[in-house]
Amino acid sequence: MTTATARSDLTVIKARQRETWASGDFAVIASRIVLVSELLADAADLRAGWRVLDVACGNGNATLAAARSNTYALGVDYVPALLESGRRRAAAERLDVEFRLGDAEDLPVADASFDAVLSVFGAMFAPDHQRAAAEIVRAARPGATIGLASWTPDGFVGEMFSVISQHVPGPPGIESPLLWGTERHLSDLFGDAVADARPAQRTCTFRFTSPEDFAADFRTFYGPTVKAFEALDDEGQAALAADLADLARRWDRNDGGSIAIPGTYLESVLALRR
Numbered sequence: 001m002t003t004a005t006a007r008s009d010l011t012v013i014k015a016r017q018r019e020t021w022a023s024g025d026f027a028v029i030a031s032r033i034v035l036v037s038e039l040l041a042d043a044a045d046l047r048a049g050w051r052v053l054d055v056a057c058g059n060g061n062a063t064l065a066a067a068r069s070n071t072y073a074l075g076v077d078y079v080p081a082l083l084e085s086g087r088r089r090a091a092a093e094r095l096d097v098e099f100r101l102g103d104a105e106d107l108p109v110a111d112a113s114f115d116a117v118l119s120v121f122g123a124m125f126a127p128d129h130q131r132a133a134a135e136i137v138r139a140a141r142p143g144a145t146i147g148l149a150s151w152t153p154d155g156f157v158g159e160m161f162s163v164i165s166q167h168v169p170g171p172p173g174i175e176s177p178l179l180w181g182t183e184r185h186l187s188d189l190f191g192d193a194v195a196d197a198r199p200a201q202r203t204c205t206f207r208f209t210s211p212e213d214f215a216a217d218f219r220t221f222y223g224p225t226v227k228a229f230e231a232l233d234d235e236g237q238a239a240l241a242a243d244l245a246d247l248a249r250r251w252d253r254n255d256g257g258s259i260a261i262p263g264t265y266l267e268s269v270l271a272l273r274r
């Protein structure tokens, strides 16, 4: 495959991914993972007055978390409806934020214009990992702080992606987003740009009244699951719903009644070289 062909394939894949994230209503799922952004903003030790960029911000969990520390925060995402939702949230709290339409692989910001760059389960989904990492570094000033949260391959969400792909295989030839949930891959991607790295494994707990409730919620609101169900016939849909409920049952750490699922992710705070 030539580089030009590879690039145009990635463009097609990205257009499909954008449609995927625009389906369902990610704002509903985002409300279940707010804590991840709050913890990341705290771990990144943001300073009031800093300029903070949130890459692939969705409806602004990390953008808002940063702005609550009295930073100026800019959220970038390629789904307009999520940005609109973020603007409404920011207005309700009178926060100093801006939301801008853009691609994580081609950020609409000037070089070295941010003191900190955050991305929560965001940049990891760009098909060209190296390009997304390079854009984060380009946007950050020398000595800036990078804060990343990425699902781990062997955690609950990693397994959920593998269950979905057993029913509806993903596009061939792109690296798994879950690689961002490993220290090794982050070190390969950010390499020499980094002076110091502080990785931590954390869990985000999903709570539902039942395994079936989990499967129904993700089927209705979470883009990747919405699109997988759309691609299946009735029998396939029933099988995927059953497998998702089974997955939740296996990961549940409660002893009966409602369920609590620990979702493991890698939180990484990187200090760039000066």
Ligand SMILES: C[S@@+](CC[C@H](N)C(=O)[O-])C[C@H]1O[C@@H](n2cnc3c(N)ncnc32)[C@H](O)[C@@H]1O
Binding pocket: 014, 017, 021, 022, 026, 030, 033, 037, 055, 056, 057, 058, 059, 060, 061, 062, 076, 077, 078, 079, 082, 102, 103, 104, 105, 119, 120, 121, 122, 123, 125, 126, 127
């Ligand atoms: C799992 S959601 C996380 C959203 C948000 N960071 C949060 O924590 O709630 C992934 C987000 O990445 C965005 N996204 C994925 N690939 C992108 C790209 N190449 N450029 C811009 N946004 C992207 C999607 O639109 C979606 O909002």
